[in-house]
Amino acid sequence: AQTVTQSQPEMSVQEAETVTLSCTYDTSESDYYLFWYKQPPSRQMILVIRQEAYKQQNATENRFSVNFQKAAKSFSLKISDSQLGDAAMYFCAYRRMEYGNKLVFGAGTILRVKS
């Protein structure tokens, strides 16, 4: 079974600084998807970024980028120029490729942004 591990229960970052959230996963599949989701206090899940395992290029979305190391099964999220609105719980998730497959979530990392 696939597992996703987020080893940082909480992280803090100063506004305008950069922070990196860690995620490792375990799978025997060669093709799959990885995701970072944000859950703010409203508890609405928001997709931050998505990475296809067969793509070597790291995904980026504005201030958000990932460092995808397939051999090491590592998928970290870097948030640049942190803003107060980035404060949330962040979940790393894994999914197999076929339609209808479920997301496997990590335990989450609470990100606090200091002004």
Added chain:
Amino acid sequence: GAVVSQHPSRVICKSGTSVKIECRSLDFQATTMFWYRQFPKQSLMLMATSNEGSKATYEQGVEKDKFLINHASLTLSTLTVTSAHPEDSSFYICSAAKMREGDYEQYFGPGTRLTVT
């Protein structure tokens, strides 16, 4: 866009009663929907995968007779918590799968907070 709604957003019910939560995909059709449960400051726990027109697939440890899931149309799935007890109090989130660039993406509803007194 891809919007998923849930109703109600909050519900309080008495122990022993049943409560139904609706999940709707508003602007797309979803063959597959998912139901999650989340405790405070914890991760989402998948309860079941709901496929339109067929029986839901429950995760290990989830009581299918207690958490009834019906996916009667391509835009609506319902979760009924039967004979609710205080330990069923939780935050319930649904998501709906929408096809995207040859794959699919899960879009999440805003969640329903259930309190059983």
